[in-house]
Amino acid sequence: MSTADDRHAPHVTSDLGRRVAARRTQLGLSREEVAERAGSAPGFIAYVEERVPTPGIEFLVRLANALETTVQDLTGYRSDLAPGEAHAGHQARMEEIGEAECWKLLDGHGVGRVAVEGRDGLAVFPLNYQVVDGEIVFMTGADSSLARAAASGAEVAFEEDRLDEAFSQGWSVLLVGPVRTVSDETSVERINDAGRPEPWAGDGRDTKVTLSPRRVTGRRIRVPGAPGTSNGSAGQA
Structure with a gap:
């Protein structure tokens, strides 16, 4: 360590x-x-x-x-550009990712995207998250679309992905389920002890929202010869 x-x-x-x-x-x-x-x-x-x-x-x-x-x-190559412009890999194949590996890929915390029904219809926006006891925790503004959805127990979709355009491969994890606002002292303390997600967007986002997924799925695109594949270069000296 x-x-x-x-x-x-x-x-x-x-x-x-x-x-x-x-x-x-x-x-x-x-x-x-x-x-x-x-x-x-x-x-x-x-x-x-x-x-x-x-x-x-x-x-x-x-x-x-x-x-x-x-x-x-x-x-950080192309960090300011939208991903996905690379050509498809030769003989690429898509694989389903099991639920246990999906949680592993989420890696405890990070930045993903939430799809939620707002005042102007469906909206998708990025935000920081933390995994706490099988739930996804977000910090959001009290009047945000996500906070309003949580107040009514609405269902949302959350997605995170990774792309390696150098080798035309990557993965995507999707979680779907209801969200709720967290206010009881025990749950707040549990989230704080786990390390609350600090919003990149700054202060004023102190409403805690949790997503309890009823469905966790993932997909991965692999390209023969690319890093991470059985005949790739990951293990080469």
């Missing part, structure tokens, strides 16, 4: 370094553990995090797999 002196790199000077350090900390990994996974040396992981390297694509693929993410996410 990460030690206190390497969880937050103090001399990060590149976007790649920040993303690598942040992802490593999220997974609770030390540099030594990442190096072992990536077939590298701890000193080089430190170099990637703290300086401005230009590692080759082969090492980036290994590093992305070691950090259980994608080359696109690590490099």
